[in-house]
Amino acid sequence: MNKLANLKPFSPGQTGNPGGRPKGIAARAREHTDRALDVLSEALEEDDPKVRIAAAKELLDRGYGKPVTMTADVTDKLDDIDDNTLDAAISALRAAIGTSDEVGASSTGKTKH
Structure with a gap:
């Protein structure tokens, strides 16, 4: 067994900078x-x-x-998301902020994107 493996640089409660930051x-x-x-x-x-x-x-x-x-996680590009998933995400966001689903929707009921 390596004797140095159990050595720690400082004992609990001891600091490497006993003087601390200059007052x-x-x-x-x-x-x-x-x-x-x-x-x-x-x-x-x-x-x-x-x-x-x-x-x-x-x-x-x-x-x-x-x-x-x-920072933003851009691992999933919008181009890689299918229309149904994108529609569901937009609807969830609108519900969360209290915006009508009719805003930005086409006559087919699908969201424009």
């Missing part, structure tokens, strides 16, 4: 907020479009928060 670093960084925003604002006037875009992105991220990243 007050966030507060110290915030002391420079006005200057940092001034620098970013000035960068909006730069000739280089890459600099302007980066500055605009940073300012917007700080003012409104970073945009939420959405």
Whole structure:
């Protein structure tokens, strides 16, 4: 049996960084907020479009928060779904949001797609 297999880097409750994050670093960084925003604002006037875009992105991220990243499962393409399955899915969505089935339906009662 391998003696090293049972070794763990730290005992329960022990950390690899006993000093932790330096105290007050966030507060110290915030002391420079006005200057940092001034620098970013000035960068909006730069000739280089890459600099302007980066500055605009940073300012917007700080003012409104970073945009939420959405992911979608696109393993089933709509072209691969038969009409009956697609009609059922559309009807279920309309029922869930309270929309009439007549919206977007043809005279045959089938959904247009």
